Amino acid sequence: MNHVVVSTDLCKACRLCVEACPKHCLELGSAINALGHQAVRFDSQECTACGMCFYVCPEPGTLTVMKGTA
Amino acid sequence: MVKHAKPKGFYDVFERKSQDFPAGETTHYCPGCGHGTVHKLIAEALVDMGLQDRTIFLSPVGCAVFGYYYFDTGNIQCAHGRAPAVGTGVARSLDDAVVISYQGDGDLAGIGTAEIVHAANRNENMAVFFVNNAIYGMTGGQMAPTTLLGQSTTTSPLGRKSEREGGPIHMAEVMSALEGPIYIERCTLSSPAGVMKTRKAVRKALTNQSEKRGFSFVEILSPCPVGWKMTPVQSRSWMASSMESVFPVKRFRDEEAAPKGNGRLPFLDDGALRDLVGAVANEVPTKVSTLSQDLGVKIAGFGGQGVMSAGILLANAAIHEGLHTTWLPSYGPEMRGGKANASVVLSSDAVGSPVVDVPQALLAMNGPSLDAFENHVVPGGLVMVNSSLISRKVERRDVRVFEAPVSDLAAEAGFLKGANIVMLALFALESGVIGIQTLKEIIPKSMKNKDLVEINLRLVDVAEEFHGRE
Ligand SMILES: Cc1ncc(C[n+]2csc(CCOP(=O)(O)OP(=O)(O)O)c2C)c(N)n1
Numbered sequence: 001m002n003h004v005v006v007s008t009d010l011c012k013a014c015r016l017c018v019e020a021c022p023k024h025c026l027e028l029g030s031a032i033n034a035l036g037h038q039a040v041r042f043d044s045q046e047c048t049a050c051g052m053c054f055y056v057c058p059e060p061g062t063l064t065v066m067k068g069t070a
Numbered sequence: 071m072v073k074h075a076k077p078k079g080f081y082d083v084f085e086r087k088s089q090d091f092p093a094g095e096t097t098h099y100c101p102g103c104g105h106g107t108v109h110k111l112i113a114e115a116l117v118d119m120g121l122q123d124r125t126i127f128l129s130p131v132g133c134a135v136f137g138y139y140y141f142d143t144g145n146i147q148c149a150h151g152r153a154p155a156v157g158t159g160v161a162r163s164l165d166d167a168v169v170i171s172y173q174g175d176g177d178l179a180g181i182g183t184a185e186i187v188h189a190a191n192r193n194e195n196m197a198v199f200f201v202n203n204a205i206y207g208m209t210g211g212q213m214a215p216t217t218l219l220g221q222s223t224t225t226s227p228l229g230r231k232s233e234r235e236g237g238p239i240h241m242a243e244v245m246s247a248l249e250g251p252i253y254i255e256r257c258t259l260s261s262p263a264g265v266m267k268t269r270k271a272v273r274k275a276l277t278n279q280s281e282k283r284g285f286s287f288v289e290i291l292s293p294c295p296v297g298w299k300m301t302p303v304q305s306r307s308w309m310a311s312s313m314e315s316v317f318p319v320k321r322f323r324d325e326e327a328a329p330k331g332n333g334r335l336p337f338l339d340d341g342a343l344r345d346l347v348g349a350v351a352n353e354v355p356t357k358v359s360t361l362s363q364d365l366g367v368k369i370a371g372f373g374g375q376g377v378m379s380a381g382i383l384l385a386n387a388a389i390h391e392g393l394h395t396t397w398l399p400s401y402g403p404e405m406r407g408g409k410a411n412a413s414v415v416l417s418s419d420a421v422g423s424p425v426v427d428v429p430q431a432l433l434a435m436n437g438p439s440l441d442a443f444e445n446h447v448v449p450g451g452l453v454m455v456n457s458s459l460i461s462r463k464v465e466r467r468d469v470r471v472f473e474a475p476v477s478d479l480a481a482e483a484g485f486l487k488g489a490n491i492v493m494l495a496l497f498a499l500e501s502g503v504i505g506i507q508t509l510k511e512i513i514p515k516s517m518k519n520k521d522l523v524e525i526n527l528r529l530v531d532v533a534e535e536f537h538g539r540e
Pocket residue numbers: 131132133134150173174175176177178181203205206207208209214294
């Protein structure tokens with residue numbers, strides 16, 4: 001299934017992906033990561049793997065968008 | 071299947087010099103900063119387009135100063151505002167390079183205004199990504215040339231006011247006033263759609279660059295949440311509501327341009343170079359003279375007395391004799407009528423420095439020249455004095471002095487302007503450094519105005535007669 005893998009320790013919790021996702025697949029979590037931020041989490045069945053979150057995210061490696069099952 | 075992942079245009083791990091920021095996988099940018107997004111778009115495009123190994127990424131001074139921590143490409147970190155000048159050098163010396171000049175608004179529109187305007191005007195082969203966040207981010211949010219009217223910054227706490235600080239500078243519009251650039255577009259990161267349009271513009275500029283079509287300028291309106299004292303999400307709405315009405319987001323120019331050359335001059339061999347600069351000695355030297363030591367000659371007078379052309383004649387005569395030589399002109403602030411002197415060095419070997427601080431010979435065409443240089447002549451040196459204009463005697467007792475009224479001699483022959491030739495011919499005769507015959511051969515070749523050849527040759531005869539009488 002389409003989904004977004006979050007490298008939690010690389011997230012600065014800017015929220016841009018949360019706002020960008022047309023399907024509202026992302027939200028900020030409550031756990032605090034190594035950088036001291038409440039990193040984003042992915043929790044949804046709706047993801048279309050459009051990549052909007054990936055492109056608005058200013059960090060190179062925080063989000064990886066997966067298409068299909070593998 | 072991976073659809074979108076960290077582009078390979080980035081290093082896997084970001085090594086850093088600073089102890090405070092150990093190597094890691096995050097950037098040094100603040101949360102929500104636009105620089106990271108633009109970096110990502112560029113890194114992705116370089117890999118997709120197969121340009122990574124050809125790329126020289128020029129990072130600015132500003133928050134993006136550490137571009138070389140991130141981009142797995144060639145990297146140069148440039149002095150503040152000077153990236154377009156560095157890029158000019160790179161583009162002109164490396165034919166295959168993809169040159170990216172990445173600059174902030176303080177860097178490009180403030181301290182580097184001259185560099186960007188002239189690189190654009192020359193249509194230099196480079197892609198410029200101008201990240202405009204309307205502020206000096208790195209130094210703590212000071213007013214930039216791009217700061218909006220009314221916007222408060224640490225140095226405009228009451229808000230920018232045009233009467234006080236002028237208005238925001240519109241760089242894409244400034245670029246549009248120039249004929250050079252082939253592609254100019256302003257984009258914005260205020261929304262996901264804006265980011266995707268920026269992605270297209272980045273690729274367009276890089277396509278132009280990989281095909282060497284000329285100068286591309288992409289201005290990217292970009293948030294600085296920390297400097298603006300907003301959250302990243304607020305900063306995006308402020309861009310849409312305030313920044314974009316001041317800086318219209320649009321394509322200003324997109325020209326179909328053919329690939330342009332690298333701007334280098336053609337290779338010129340020694341002969342072609344001599345022809346080009348009008349040097350005369352473009353044949354094999356007639357003989358090979360040697361000098362026991364290098365000889366520095368200072369020819370000095372006021373502008374219009376022909377001290378420069380006498381120097382060139384001397385240097386050309388030296389080449390004709392198989393010597394090495396240099397000629398170095400020095401003018402006063404006024405090109406004509408002021409003080410002028412020429413330094414000529416003659417040597418049996420390559421000349422180390424063209425500067426003559428302590429001349430072996432001084433050819434003084436007027437009083438001020440004798441006053442200025444008499445004391446610099448080496449002991450045992452030769453001082454030649456134009457006694458038509460210099461009434462005083464040489465004071466030094468440790469130099470050889472030769473006086474001749476060269477202005478009068480030239481005037482009597484009907485050509486006062488040829489006093490320099492009389493002086494030079496007398497120097498040849500008195501010093502023996504160059505043959506008088508050499509001088510006679512050089513004059514017809516070096517005179518641009520052929521009507522003057524005859525009179526100048528006659529002045530050499532006048533000098534010979536005078537020297538014979540002395
Ligand atoms: C010659 C010189 N002058 C001034 C500075 C101080 N300085 C460092 S960054 C900067 C402004 C950068 O602003 P901008 O180009 O807008 O980039 P940003 O940090 O906002 O991305 C200045 C003035 C410097 N480093 N070198």
